[in-house]
Amino acid sequence: MNQPFSLPKTYDFASVEEKIYAHWEASGYFKPSNDPRSPDHDPSRRPFVISIPPPNVTGELHLGHAMFVAMEDLMIRYHRMKGVPTLWVPGTDHAGIATQLQVEKALAREGLSREQLGREEFLRRTWAWKEKYGGIITRQIRRLGASCDWSRERFTLDEGLSRAVREAFVRLYEKGLIYRGPRMINWSPGLKTAVSDLEVEYSEEPGTLYFFKYVLADNPQEYIPVATTRPETILGDTAVAVHPEDDRYRAYVGRKVLVPILNRPIPVIADEYVDREFGTGALKITPAHDPNDYQIALRHNLEMINILTPDAAINENGGPYQGLDRFECRKRMWEDMRAAGLVIKEQPYTLNVPRSQRGGEIVEPMISTQWFVRIQPLARAALEAVREGRIKIVPERFTKVYYNWLENIEDWCISRQLWWGHRIPVWYCDECGEITVSRDDPTHCAHCQSSHIHQDEDVLDTWFSSGLWPFSTLGWPEDTPDLRYFYPTSVLETGYDILFFWVARMIMFGLEFTGKPPFHTVYLHGLIRDEQGQKMSKTKGNVIDPLEVMDEMGTDALRFTLLVGSTPGNDMNLSLKKVEANRNFANKVWNAGRFVLGALAQAPAQAQAAPQWTLADSWIWARLQQLLRDVERLFTNYQYGEAGRQIYDFFWSEFADWYVEIAKLQLAEGGDRAFYTAQTLLRVLDASLRLLHPFTPFVTEELWGHLKRAAQEKGEAFSPKGGWEEALIIARWPEAQPVEGWEEQKIADFNLIQEVIRAIRNLRTEKKVTPGKRIPATIVAGEKLTVFQQQAAAIAALAYLQPDHLTMLANLPEKPENQIAIVVAGIEIYLPLADLVNVEAERARLQNELAEVEKQIERLRGLLASPFAEKAPPPVVEKERQKLATFEETAARLRDQLQNL
RNA sequence: GGGCGGAUAGCUCAGUAGGUUAGAGCACAUCCCUUACAAGGAUGGGGUCGCAGGUUCGAGUCCUGUUCCGCCCA
Numbered sequence: 001m002n003q004p005f006s007l008p009k010t011y012d013f014a015s016v017e018e019k020i021y022a023h024w025e026a027s028g029y030f031k032p033s034n035d036p037r038s039p040d041h042d043p044s045r046r047p048f049v050i051s052i053p054p055p056n057v058t059g060e061l062h063l064g065h066a067m068f069v070a071m072e073d074l075m076i077r078y079h080r081m082k083g084v085p086t087l088w089v090p091g092t093d094h095a096g097i098a099t100q101l102q103v104e105k106a107l108a109r110e111g112l113s114r115e116q117l118g119r120e121e122f123l124r125r126t127w128a129w130k131e132k133y134g135g136i137i138t139r140q141i142r143r144l145g146a147s148c149d150w151s152r153e154r155f156t157l158d159e160g161l162s163r164a165v166r167e168a169f170v171r172l173y174e175k176g177l178i179y180r181g182p183r184m185i186n187w188s189p190g191l192k193t194a195v196s197d198l199e200v201e202y203s204e205e206p207g208t209l210y211f212f213k214y215v216l217a218d219n220p221q222e223y224i225p226v227a228t229t230r231p232e233t234i235l236g237d238t239a240v241a242v243h244p245e246d247d248r249y250r251a252y253v254g255r256k257v258l259v260p261i262l263n264r265p266i267p268v269i270a271d272e273y274v275d276r277e278f279g280t281g282a283l284k285i286t287p288a289h290d291p292n293d294y295q296i297a298l299r300h301n302l303e304m305i306n307i308l309t310p311d312a313a314i315n316e317n318g319g320p321y322q323g324l325d326r327f328e329c330r331k332r333m334w335e336d337m338r339a340a341g342l343v344i345k346e347q348p349y350t351l352n353v354p355r356s357q358r359g360g361e362i363v364e365p366m367i368s369t370q371w372f373v374r375i376q377p378l379a380r381a382a383l384e385a386v387r388e389g390r391i392k393i394v395p396e397r398f399t400k401v402y403y404n405w406l407e408n409i410e411d412w413c414i415s416r417q418l419w420w421g422h423r424i425p426v427w428y429c430d431e432c433g434e435i436t437v438s439r440d441d442p443t444h445c446a447h448c449q450s451s452h453i454h455q456d457e458d459v460l461d462t463w464f465s466s467g468l469w470p471f472s473t474l475g476w477p478e479d480t481p482d483l484r485y486f487y488p489t490s491v492l493e494t495g496y497d498i499l500f501f502w503v504a505r506m507i508m509f510g511l512e513f514t515g516k517p518p519f520h521t522v523y524l525h526g527l528i529r530d531e532q533g534q535k536m537s538k539t540k541g542n543v544i545d546p547l548e549v550m551d552e553m554g555t556d557a558l559r560f561t562l563l564v565g566s567t568p569g570n571d572m573n574l575s576l577k578k579v580e581a582n583r584n585f586a587n588k589v590w591n592a593g594r595f596v597l598g599a600l601a602q603a604p605a606q607a608q609a610a611p612q613w614t615l616a617d618s619w620i621w622a623r624l625q626q627l628l629r630d631v632e633r634l635f636t637n638y639q640y641g642e643a644g645r646q647i648y649d650f651f652w653s654e655f656a657d658w659y660v661e662i663a664k665l666q667l668a669e670g671g672d673r674a675f676y677t678a679q680t681l682l683r684v685l686d687a688s689l690r691l692l693h694p695f696t697p698f699v700t701e702e703l704w705g706h707l708k709r710a711a712q713e714k715g716e717a718f719s720p721k722g723g724w725e726e727a728l729i730i731a732r733w734p735e736a737q738p739v740e741g742w743e744e745q746k747i748a749d750f751n752l753i754q755e756v757i758r759a760i761r762n763l764r765t766e767k768k769v770t771p772g773k774r775i776p777a778t779i780v781a782g783e784k785l786t787v788f789q790q791q792a793a794a795i796a797a798l799a800y801l802q803p804d805h806l807t808m809l810a811n812l813p814e815k816p817e818n819q820i821a822i823v824v825a826g827i828e829i830y831l832p833l834a835d836l837v838n839v840e841a842e843r844a845r846l847q848n849e850l851a852e853v854e855k856q857i858e859r860l861r862g863l864l865a866s867p868f869a870e871k872a873p874p875p876v877v878e879k880e881r882q883k884l885a886t887f888e889e890t891a892a893r894l895r896d897q898l899q900n901l
Numbered sequence: 902g903g904g905c906g907g908a909u910a911g912c913u914c915a916g917u918a919g920g921u922u923a924g925a926g927c928a929c930a931u932c933c934c935u936u937a938c939a940a941g942g943a944u945g946g947g948g949u950c951g952c953a954g955g956u957u958c959g960a961g962u963c964c965u966g967u968u969c970c971g972c973c974c975a
Binding site for chain 1: 903904905906907912913914915916917918920921922924925926927928931932933935936937938940941942943944945957958959970971972973974975
């Protein structure tokens with residue numbers, strides 16, 4: 001009988017979480033129902049599918065992961081509970097640059113470089129590294145409660161996905177959508193690889209604008225003043241451009257100027273691109289090291305001179321500066337030009353410096369031979385899919401961002417000069433020079449049959465394989481049962497920061513390779529910042545480690561905080577205070593559960609007669625039904641946070657604060673009252689746990705297990721319709737019953753009782769009457785007398801009154817003397833606190849209240865006399881009339897009492 | 902330069918069916934260890950919802966303009 005108290009007073013998440021997760025996984029609950037590989041599979045049932053945003057295989061958990069796991073697990077658990085066949089495909093990403101850097105760093109500690117090891121050995125080491133660290137992130141994701149089907153876990157470099165990458169590359173190549181050639185790209189000198197436009201970030205930094213002379217080749221006395229932010233690029237200049245209508249320089253067009261120091265003659269050209277207002281109005285053109293200059297050079301057929309080596313030193317084209325680092329060269333060259341009398345002036349200037357997203361080094365625009373995807377045709381299809389509504393982006397405002405990017409997209413540089421990744425499936429023939437592009441490793445050139453072929457050294461951008469993720473993980477290019485049934489997936493959930501990197505590319509590739517949008521909805525969450533809204537970073541030292549948070553406050557607390565504290569697409573500031581509050585919530589749920597278990601233990605196992613519901617029973621039931629409807633509506637609109645808040649509020653401020661308190665009295669009555677109270681407690685708690693489960697899976701599962709066991713021991717009468725499911729994770733999602741018509745009145749009546757109780761408590765506090773001191777009271781309830789009489793016990797208990805000295809009346813013509821009076825919603829309450837009555841203080845208090853009420857009366861009379869009465873919908877007007885009537889009643893009572901003083 | 906978001910209580914934020922006295926958590930004040938829970942309970946103080954217009958019977962919520970902060974793209 002002491003069963004509930006065998007549960008600890010405080011919810012002990014540390015002893016629960018691991019055990020529960022292991023149980024779920026071992027029981028196969030993460031696997032989809034209606035599995036297409038099983039014989040009784042029904043292909044007509046539509047599944048709900050999410051592909052996980054694959055984290056870096058050797059990475060470690062951060063709050064971004066915690067966020068997407070919480071969101072996606074919520075969606076998955078909700079659909080699973082609704083009975084939908086549900087699949088969440090997990091996996092990891094090889095993360096080319098990041099992983100390679102980790103391994104290179106480790107090698108450096110041994111005094112080794114990857115070049116010393118050679119490609120093969122380096123890859124062997126990297127795989128070993130992956131084996132060693134690859135399990136960490138997935139274990140951490142499990143720790144968050146992720147209910148993904150680990151039997152379907154994939155890795156971007158595993159065999160199937162590598163085949164998908166080959167297939168995709170070859171198909172694009174065959175369609176003419178992949179080409180190789182020299183183009184302007186972003187070069188990362190530290191990593192010695194090309195990176196895509198997206199991997200470059202621009203930061204405003206103080207710098208210098210250098211003004212100098214471009215002397216005319218045929219007359220050293222004349223010069224064109226030119227300004228630049230990067231003097232070293234002068235070495236690669238192949239023209240000076242001026243605006244065709246610029247009178248200052250018109251005469252020079254067609255003549256030649258001399259490159260400083262090198263004295264190489266280059267033409268002066270006219271181009272409309274030149275901004276006459278900027279600098280001197282004359283622009284030096286370095287086609288090989290500036291994207292805009294590159295465009296101009298193409299138009300004018302200018303020579304392109306590369307002046308940099310792969311590690312951004314000056315190459316043989318730099319004459320005397322060959323071998324110098326780019327920044328050293330800048331300094332030296334400027335000094336030399338000053339000595340040569342070519343310097344005009346320097347001026348402070350804010351630069352827009354292109355930096356590598358990874359590592360932050362300054363990237364150099366450079367012409368380089370790389371592989372590109374001709375993106376226009378893919379982008380067009382991806383645009384249409386969203387425009388036509390085949391894919392919906394939540395929140396909607398990001399569709400505009402998506403359009404804007406795709407409408408202005410440039411070809412995608414997909415080759416990387418790295419070793420860790422999918423090697424480009426292209427072989428060059430040493431004899432005929434032709435290339436062979438193949439799904440399988442060829443042994444002979446496809447053109448001349450020579451066996452002297454060698455594979456392209458480069459690997460593909462990691463995002464190339466990520467772009468195939470929703471279908472490659474399901475078996476594509478094979479036509480597998482999984483692919484047939486689970487593709488297209490349902491929702492793609494991720495942070496808005498990778499909308500272009502990943503989401504847009506998946507849409508392009510999905511449409512291109514499968515002919516279908518890879519998902520129907522994109523849900524974007526915001527970024528997580530610290531309490532002050534600062535980006536978390538190691539240098540700032542404001543990083544919150546989700547693992548530590550889970551250790552201290554439990555997974556449920558962290559999940560609930562992330563889910564309820566955020567709104568779609570908006571950044572959230574995470575504070576540990578909030579997590580703490582939600583840990584307290586989990587504890588509240590736990591303790592409410594302990595109470596219900598106790599109630600169950602002491603209640604009769606059977607009813608003797610049909611139920612006679614109390615006001616509190618009806619009220620909590622009606623409120624639960626409203627909650628179910630609201631939550632359903634909010635979930636449908638992806639407003640998970642708001643749904644969570646509403647469940648929280650219902651559970652704490654209605655169920656726990658009010659219903660449980662009244663239930664204690666009802667249980668004490670024994671008999672049928674106790675039976676039906678226990679039943680209501682059980683039902684409401686059961687429904688609440690089901691609603692909460694997608695948010696806080698651990699505490700709800702654990703508690704629900706105890707609840708189920710206790711109810712089963714008690715017998716049939718405490719079973720839900722359809723019986724108890726095996727586990728909460730696969731239990732039915734609660735659905736609201738149709739409205740029966742009585743609900744509103746019961747809710748209104750209960751609210752009135754609450755108001756009266758609060759008013760009495762309020763006055764007691766004001767008069768410093770401690771709860772321990774039970775006092776008599778008289779309540780004059782008018783037409784609500786019956787309601788109040790029925791609630792006498794509850795009112796007495798919750799307002800700390802003497803139950804046998806609680807008088808309920810319809811009217812009280814003779815106002816009692818020496819009593820403190822309160823009026824709330826037209827109800828009069830008298831408390832015989834004679835010794836505390838101070839006539840003057842009472843008068844002041846009553847007058848204050850009267851003034852407040854009269855203000856409201858005036859407001860409402862004005863409102864009802866305005867066009868509001870005709871134009872607003874009748875129910876709204878009626879509501880206001882009711883309010884007015886109540887206020888008027890209250891005012892009348894207050895006046896009586898003032899007179900009576 | 903273009904686009905987007907934010908501005909609501911001391912702090913961090915909700916408020917996405919426009920409905921008429923604006924909510925939560927934390928913090929603060931007073932009281933209470935009443936056998937579900939002190940990680941709790943009761944009560945209270947605290948906001949002209951950035952600013953200016955407009956639409957509407959009614960605006961924190963819709964429209965226009967504007968200021969400040971932040972982000973994305975060029």
